[in-house]
Amino acid sequence: MFKLKIPPPVYALSIGLLMWLLNQYLPIIHWISEPWNKIGLVLIVTALSFDLWSLFLFFRSKTTPNPMKPENSKSIVTGGLYKISRNPMYVGLLFVLLGYAIWLGSLSPFLLLPLFVLLITTQQIIPEEEMLEQKFGQEYLDYKMRVRRWL
Numbered sequence: 001m002f003k004l005k006i007p008p009p010v011y012a013l014s015i016g017l018l019m020w021l022l023n024q025y026l027p028i029i030h031w032i033s034e035p036w037n038k039i040g041l042v043l044i045v046t047a048l049s050f051d052l053w054s055l056f057l058f059f060r061s062k063t064t065p066n067p068m069k070p071e072n073s074k075s076i077v078t079g080g081l082y083k084i085s086r087n088p089m090y091v092g093l094l095f096v097l098l099g100y101a102i103w104l105g106s107l108s109p110f111l112l113l114p115l116f117v118l119l120i121t122t123q124q125i126i127p128e129e130e131m132l133e134q135k136f137g138q139e140y141l142d143y144k145m146r147v148r149r150w151l
Contacts, residue, residue, distance in 0.1 A: 040102030
């Protein structure tokens with residue numbers, strides 16, 4: 001329905017807002033308190049740096065990083081973090097949300113992490129993969145066989 005229509009950061013921000021609402025109004029066991037919740041901030045900064053590194057790899061390969069237009073890709077990026085995951089930017093967004101859940105401290109925000117994975121997989125990754133398979137054929141299929149979708 002919304003396939004390739006909503007930018008992935010909008011999904012992440014929406015889930016982040018829902019995480020905050022759950023933490024505020026339906027907290028389940030506040031189990032990570034200060035100063036331990038600051039580990040979440042470290043995770044957020046690390047994840048964002050991985051996202052920036054992944055973005056840099058797109059620019060270095062002179063192809064589009066625009067997740068809304070995978071058909072405009074000129075090449076498949078397979079170096080750096082793309083040797084570990086076909087979608088390191090989405091993994092980065094997931095880890096930003098994980099860090100945020102840790103920072104919030106209650107169990108409730110963690111319940112939304114699988115929803116983010118489901119949304120990104122169905123609304124973004126699978127449609128991207130279909131277009132990349134059409135565009136790059138066997139080269140992309142070989143890459144899919146070597147590297148996992150998430151981790």
